[in-house]
Amino acid sequence: MRGGELGVDGLPLAEIAARHGTPCxxxxxxxxxxxxxxxxxxxxxxxxxxxYAMKANANLAILDVFARLGSGFDIGSGGExxxxxxxxxxxxxxxxxxxxxxxxxxxxxLDAGIGCFNVESAAELExxxxxARASARRAPVSLRVNPxxxxxxxxxxxxxxxESKFGIAFDDALALYRRARSMTxxxxxxxxxxxxxxxxxxxxxxxxxxKVFALCDALAAEGIALDHVDLGGGLGIRYRDETPVPFxxxxxxxxxxxxxxxxxLVLEPGRRLVAEAGVLLTRVEYLKPGPVRHYAIVDAxxxxxxxxxxxxxxHPVAPVRPRPGTPMRWDLVGPVCESADFLAHDRDLVLxxxxxxxxxxxxxxxxxxxxxxxxxxxxxxxxxxxGVAHVVRRRETAADLYALESPLPRS
Ligand SMILES: *Cc1c(COP(=O)(O)O)cnc(C)c1O
Numbered sequence: 001m002r003g004g005e006l007g008v009d010g011l012p013l014a015e016i017a018a019r020h021g022t023p024c025x026x027x028x029x030x031x032x033x034x035x036x037x038x039x040x041x042x043x044x045x046x047x048x049x050x051x052y053a054m055k056a057n058a059n060l061a062i063l064d065v066f067a068r069l070g071s072g073f074d075i076g077s078g079g080e081x082x083x084x085x086x087x088x089x090x091x092x093x094x095x096x097x098x099x100x101x102x103x104x105x106x107x108x109x110l111d112a113g114i115g116c117f118n119v120e121s122a123a124e125l126e127x128x129x130x131x132a133r134a135s136a137r138r139a140p141v142s143l144r145v146n147p148x149x150x151x152x153x154x155x156x157x158x159x160x161x162x163e164s165k166f167g168i169a170f171d172d173a174l175a176l177y178r179r180a181r182s183m184t185x186x187x188x189x190x191x192x193x194x195x196x197x198x199x200x201x202x203x204x205x206x207x208x209x210x211k212v213f214a215l216c217d218a219l220a221a222e223g224i225a226l227d228h229v230d231l232g233g234g235l236g237i238r239y240r241d242e243t244p245v246p247f248x249x250x251x252x253x254x255x256x257x258x259x260x261x262x263x264x265l266v267l268e269p270g271r272r273l274v275a276e277a278g279v280l281l282t283r284v285e286y287l288k289p290g291p292v293r294h295y296a297i298v299d300a301x302x303x304x305x306x307x308x309x310x311x312x313x314x315h316p317v318a319p320v321r322p323r324p325g326t327p328m329r330w331d332l333v334g335p336v337c338e339s340a341d342f343l344a345h346d347r348d349l350v351l352x353x354x355x356x357x358x359x360x361x362x363x364x365x366x367x368x369x370x371x372x373x374x375x376x377x378x379x380x381x382x383x384x385x386x387g388v389a390h391v392v393r394r395r396e397t398a399a400d401l402y403a404l405e406s407p408l409p410r411s
Contacts, residue, residue, distance in 0.1 A: 004321075005320065005321050006320045006321075008026050008028050008279070008384045009030050009031075009384045009387060010387050011384050011387055011388075011389060012320075013279070013281055013320045013356060014356060015389075016281065016382055016384075016389050017281055017283065017356050020380055020382055020389065020395075021380070022281050022283040022299050022379075023280060023282045023283075023298075023304050024280075024379050024380050024395075025278055025279070025280055025281070025362060025363075025366060025367050025379055025381045026278065026279050026280075026382050026383075026384065027057075027061075027062065027274075027277050027278045027363055027392070028277050028278075028383070028384050029383055029384065030385075030386075031276060031363075032065050032066070032273065032274060032277045032363075033065060033069065035272065035274070035277060036050070036065075036066060036273055037069065039269065039272070040069070040070075042248050042250070043254065043265070046254055046258055047264045048254075048264065048265040048267065049072050049228070049264065049265070049266045049267075050269065051071070051073050051095050051266060051267065052066045052071045052073055052268075052269065052270065052273055053074040053076075053097075053268045053269060053271075054073050054075060054076070054083065054084065054270070055074075055076045055080065055365075055368055056270030056271050056273070056274050056275070056363075056365055056368060057270075057274045057278070057363055057364055057366070057367060057368050058080055058083050059367065059381055059392055059393055060083060060087050061383050061390070061392035062274060062383075063089065064087045067084075067088065072090070072093030072094045072095070072115065073089055073093075073094040073095075074094070074233065074268035074270070075095065075097065075109070075114070076097050077098060077105065078102070078104065078105040078108050078109075081094075081096070081105070081108060081112060085112060091109075091112040091113045091115065092113055092114070092115045093115055094115050094116075095114070095115055095116045095117075095118050095142070095230065095266065095268070096116070096117050096118060097118045097120075097192075097194070097268070098118075098120070099120045099121065099165055099166060101124060101127075101128075103131055106127065106139075107131050107135075110131060110132060110135065111135075115140060116140045116142050116190055116192075116228075116266075117141050117142070118142050118144045119141050119142065119143050119144065119168075120166060120167055122172075125141070125143075125179070125183070125186065128185065128186065129183040130185065131185070132185030133185035138186060138187040139187065141187065141188055141189060142188075142189060142190035142191050142192040142226075142228070143173055143177060143191060143192065144166065144167040144168060144192040144193065145167055145168050145169075145173045145191060145193055145211075145212060145215065146161075146162065146164060146166060146169055146170055147160055147170055147208035147211040147212060148160065148162045148169075149195055149204050149207050149208040149211070150204065151195045151196035151201075151204045152199070152201060152204065153196045153197060153199050153200075153236070154197075154198065154311050156310070158195070158196040159195060159196045159197075160193065160194070160195030160196055160204075167194075170211060170215075173215055174215065174218055177219055178224075181224060188224055189228065190226050190227055190230055190263070190266065191215065191216060191219075191226055191229055191230065192230035192232065192266075193209070193231060193232050194230075194234060194268060195208050195232060197236075197270075198234070198236040198237070198242075198271065199235060199245075200236040200242045200243060200244055200245060205231065205234075205250075206257070209229075209231055209253075210257070213229065216263065225262070228263050228264040229258075229261075229266070230265075230267065230268065231268075233267065233268035233269045233270050233272075234269075234271075235250065235269055236271070237271055237275045237276055237364075238276075238361075239315060239316065239361050240316070244272070270364060271364040274363040274364045275361045275362075275363045275364035275365075276360075276361055277363040278362045278363025278364070279358040279359060280304060280358070280359040280362035280366055280379075281356060281357075281358055281359075282299055282300035282343075282357050282359060283298060283299050283354065283355070284296050284298055284352070284353050284355045284356075285297050285298060285299055285335070286353055287351060287352070287353050293331050294328055294329060294330050294331065295330070295331050295333050296330040296333070296349075296351050297333055297334070298333070298334060298343065300334055300379070301334025301335055301336045301374070302336055302338065302340060302341040302373070303334075303370055303371045303372065303374060303378075304366065304367075304376075304378070304379050305359065305362060305370075306370070306371070307365055307366070307369070308344065309338075309340040309342065314344070315344060315359050315360055315362065316359070316360035317332060317343070317349070317359055318357065318358050318360065319349060319351065319355055319357055319358075320355070320356035321355070322350070323350040323352065323355075324350070325350040326350070327349055327350050328348070328349070329347070329348055330346075330347050330349050330351060331344070331345050331346065331347075332345075332347065332357070332359075336376070337374065343359060344359070367379070367393075372401050375398065375401055377395060377396035377397055377398060377400060377401060378393075378395070379395060380394055380395035
């Protein structure tokens with residue numbers, strides 16, 4: 001941007017802050033579309049369905065951008081299903097994931113006509129069978145198998161190891177498919193895996209997928225033919241110095257795996273499609289240089305971006321209008337009364353109170369993991385489309401926060 005000043009698609013972030021206030025999430029429609037199209041194009045020739053994993057960011061404007069590009073959705077709760085329906089998404093192009101689906105959620109998804117339930121346990125399969133039979137229907141099902149592969153990522157976002165709460169133990173899957181075949185409320189349509197998040201190597205995918213395909217073949221030998229193989233999500237991005245797997249390399253692996261096979265590919269990318277399309281815009285409230293550490297107290301906090309507190313995650317940080325001068329080493333912290341309330345540690349920056357800072361790669365798992373902790377109204381969300389900033393979620397007010405509450409009646 002002009003004179004080193006930061007912007008999104010030609011729109012200065014300072015203008016967005018002046019108009020909409022801070023903290024504020026800013027998304028780029030262009031960046032969202034580019035990410036989706038790059039992934040989709042790399043898979044040309046492989047019959048596939050991209051199901052955007054909406055827990056990464058479920059703002060309706062984002063869902064709408066992806067739905068218009070032909071994306072389906074990976075839905076993780078009844079609330080997420082309602083969001084997908086709210087933008088007119090076709091439920092048949094969506095899958096329903098999650099270890100703890102309630103009977104009400106199963107019914108809701110069945111009524112909506114969901115494309116596939118990714119079932120994560122024998123108990124869930126029994127429940128789904130009963131729910132489907134009660135309305136004289138058959139629920140389309142994949143079993144999410146746990147291939148017991150280490151994705152070599154943060155333990156909190158590893159999901160495909162034997163000890164994980166996710167998926168069906170690999171060695172139990174064949175027996176459960178046999179059981180599913182005998183259930184009148186169940187229609188077997190696929191198989192599913194999702195080994196973790198922020199994965200930056202191909203090898204764990206290939207290893208897990210090979211196990212899954214071996215299971216497919218064993219099923220086929222018993223007359224259980226699958227329509228699709230769902231390889232899950234988890235493709236990582238560059239926050240600091242990671243090297244993400246380029247889409248063409250992922251696609252080459254997929255091509256090799258699917259060569260000569262009848263099953264269609266389903267994938268569930270979340271972070272990779274949205275993380276880099278968003279920044280969290282925040283303003284420095286106070287500078288508080290100290291005897292040991294120097295604190296820049298900003299108006300965004302752990303309730304707006306919990307990843308640093310939760311995973312010790314590193315996000316890029318950049319002043320919106322860089323100043324000349326000698327940098328000092330700052331910790332960026334929020335106003336919340338917790339020592340875990342930090343957004344970044346040890347950043348060499350030239351800062352003054354009132355400066356705007358852009359926290360990068362905040363399109364994924366930022367707003368969607370936000371909270372109202374400390375009675376902090378949630379920040380607004382803005383999407384830039386062809387140089388114009390649109391508010392896609394207004395800033396919450398304090399009254400919004402207690403609108404659902406009431407004191408006991410006075411007696
Ligand atoms: C979270 C999740 C995803 C998306 O993971 P990313 O790392 O954001 O790509 C996909 N599938 C399932 C089942 C998930 O829980």
